[in-house]
Amino acid sequence: LWSEEALMITPEEQAQSKKALKKQQKEAEKQAKKAEKQAKMDFAKDRYGVSAMVQSQERLGRTLIRVQDLTPEKANQLVWVRARMHTIRAKGKQCFLVLRQQQFNVQALVAVGDRASKQMVKFAANITKESIVDVEAVVQTVEQKIETCTQHDVELHVERIFVISQADARLPLQLEDAVRPDVGVEEEGRATVNQDTRLDNRVIDLRTTTSQAIFRLQSGVCQLFRDTLLQKGFVEIQTPKIISAASEGGANVFTVSYFKTSAYLAQSPQLYKQMCICADFDKVFCIGPVFRAEDSNTHRHLTEFVGLDIEMAFNYHYHEVLDSITDTMVEIFKGLMDRFQTEIQTVCKQYHSEPFKFLEPTLRLEYQEGVAMLRAAGVEMGDEEDLSTPNEKLLGRLVKEKYDTDFYVLDKYPLEVRPFYTMPDPHNPKYSNSYDMFMRGEEILSGAQRVHDAQLLTERASHHGIDLEKIKAYIDSFRYGAPPHAGGGIGLERVTMLYLGLHNIRQTSMFPRDPKRLTP
Structure with a gap:
């Protein structure tokens, strides 16, 4: 219980508390007056603020200018x-x-x-x-x-x-740092953003002017590919990505559980493109994801990328198809130059590169000519040896010096370094009717005339040690009359990267997948 003395308040104390109360009231009045004065002063209070969340309350007739x-x-x-x-x-x-x-x-x-x-x-x-x-x-x-x-x-x-x-005050990366010109050396006191930080915060990184330009141009590559082939009488097809056996008979496939059994993610639409040719579609193309379970941590490999695939029946020579593919590539390059100059310049501000050069008609060299050029430059290699990545790049530089083009075809590869379904060269069994296309010294397309005869296909598969039972459905598709045909597959991200002269494929894949990255 409180004692009486404790509850007694002296007159001085009473006066003091009255004073404090008066002071408080005065302060409150002062603040109210100040707020009123400010409100009077802030004649623009209805001209700014945080809008209510847009929940489609009403549709304003307001036009927003770009x-x-x-x-x-x-x-x-x-x-x-x-x-x-x-x-x-x-x-x-x-x-x-x-x-x-x-x-x-x-x-x-x-x-x-x-x-x-x-x-x-x-x-x-x-x-x-x-x-x-x-x-x-x-x-x-x-x-x-x-x-x-x-x-x-x-x-x-x-x-x-x-x-x-409203954005959070703390951003995971600053956009001005993310678009700083790539000069190869870090400037004193200037922050740059490393690749993992960009990819971990991809939503913000994709807002940069450079990323916006890259992916608008990439969309243009797809559109030009599609438009050019449709004008040439091609039919666009869609192929399954879940398949029962490895498309190319290889081990580089992702296995997925499929009810009570296993299935694979398609490494290529190859089998289905060819089936469509056997089904008399004559000229087909498709644009879709391709999966490769290769543990390649390089500047140009992804485990999932977008494939631009072509397959076409021809009359007498696979060069009919080769011409059609190179024409398509040239149309893409011209279209990008005409329609995407703003984007090209935007990317160039951050990642400087020389403008992409190409010839009309496209330069075509035979494999043996390429080997001869490399040997003349001091490279030691066998006639039937495959090109290593450094040799591909060197050959690209030699071709650029001699012919002033960044785009060319290397034809007639050695048969031994190509897949089992590649048609052998009729004049020299060591070589084949196959070709690669290069941009700035890097391969962007691999293609060939396919073996369309079931008997020869069986022989070639056995020679490569492939389990015939696993590719029975593939071989059977050629037993009922198949037109001679050829085709190839292009990587969309690689074409974009090399056209713009960029140095890493992750810059041209919106949400890249590689052996070390599965998010976002």
């Missing part, structure tokens, strides 16, 4: 733009923003004036980088070009700014 369309022709127009907050630089009563949309960006200015209050400038300065904002602004031409932005002839004078989606 950043790439902000040109001097739009001068003095009031426009709405949705973009990401790329960088922010507050300076006194104004704040400079760079707004980014994919590979394009524009400078914006929020300045204290009749449309923006001091509080609005402060709000803009504190928006986190990578947040998505809606901005209403007047397009103004500038006297001096803004070299740091793609839209260097205009800037936006902001009248309203609303945050649509």
